Amino acid sequence: KDEIRLEGVGLHTGEGIELRILPRHRGEGIVFLRTDSPKKVEIPANPWEVTATSFATIIGNNGTRISTVEHLMAALFCMELSNAVVEVQGPEVPIMDGSSLDFAKAIKEVGLEETGLPERYMAIKRPFKVEEQDKYIIARPYPGLKVRYVIEFPHPLIGRQEKELDIDPDTFLNTISPARTFGFLKDVKDLRSKGLARGGSLKNAIVLDSNGVLNPDGLRFKDEFVRHKILDFLGDLALLGRPVKGEFEVKKSGHTLNQRFIRELLSHKEAWELL
Numbered sequence: 001k002d003e004i005r006l007e008g009v010g011l012h013t014g015e016g017i018e019l020r021i022l023p024r025h026r027g028e029g030i031v032f033l034r035t036d037s038p039k040k041v042e043i044p045a046n047p048w049e050v051t052a053t054s055f056a057t058i059i060g061n062n063g064t065r066i067s068t069v070e071h072l073m074a075a076l077f078c079m080e081l082s083n084a085v086v087e088v089q090g091p092e093v094p095i096m097d098g099s100s101l102d103f104a105k106a107i108k109e110v111g112l113e114e115t116g117l118p119e120r121y122m123a124i125k126r127p128f129k130v131e132e133q134d135k136y137i138i139a140r141p142y143p144g145l146k147v148r149y150v151i152e153f154p155h156p157l158i159g160r161q162e163k164e165l166d167i168d169p170d171t172f173l174n175t176i177s178p179a180r181t182f183g184f185l186k187d188v189k190d191l192r193s194k195g196l197a198r199g200g201s202l203k204n205a206i207v208l209d210s211n212g213v214l215n216p217d218g219l220r221f222k223d224e225f226v227r228h229k230i231l232d233f234l235g236d237l238a239l240l241g242r243p244v245k246g247e248f249e250v251k252k253s254g255h256t257l258n259q260r261f262i263r264e265l266l267s268h269k270e271a272w273e274l275l
């Protein structure tokens, strides 16, 4: 097999969307292609194409946008697929079950073959930090890829959660990819009133009220929240466009700070090298 096909519902539109992933030569990176628009517009997955970061990472080119790319990008990045064409038959990547599990499983099962010269790594060479109030991201040199993440939410079920792990395809598949996105009931009502999250349901997100989880089956992991934040971070890191070697210490970040971090890291060329 030389392609991956998946289908699911768009979180914001609530409509069924088809997704196809095709192999590409090494060094060409990930490119998104919206196949429902009359003109097929290519949107390369890099930080310069990111147009919005509230609720999800959205990439766009000349008015054509694709939303919610981060869970798929995390799966591509961590399952070591750095070059692919992603065809999306609609304005957003299907939300699937709110995690990266279906994407990661499909990538592992199909095993798309990349061709061409071996991939070059982006290796962190010296410590680099961005911060904003009590949030920060620090990158340090490390022979593999490691993330240490801390979140703090004033909610009885979340509170402070902390997780540190080395990321490789199997660890990602088993430990991080099943962690679902989460939201608070009051915010869900807010989004709905703005016409967003129409496809959102307990099938594709953990929804919390002030006491606990509304999902009948509860959580997949006690620390599913911090695991999902790691997933989101890896999905944003994926926009660096190549495999990465480094250790990342992250506190309370979100898509907006993640994007600032990767843009600033790319422009601080003394902080990294290509190996």
Ligand SMILES: [Zn+2]
Binding pocket: 070, 071, 181, 228, 232
């Ligand atoms: Zn997410």
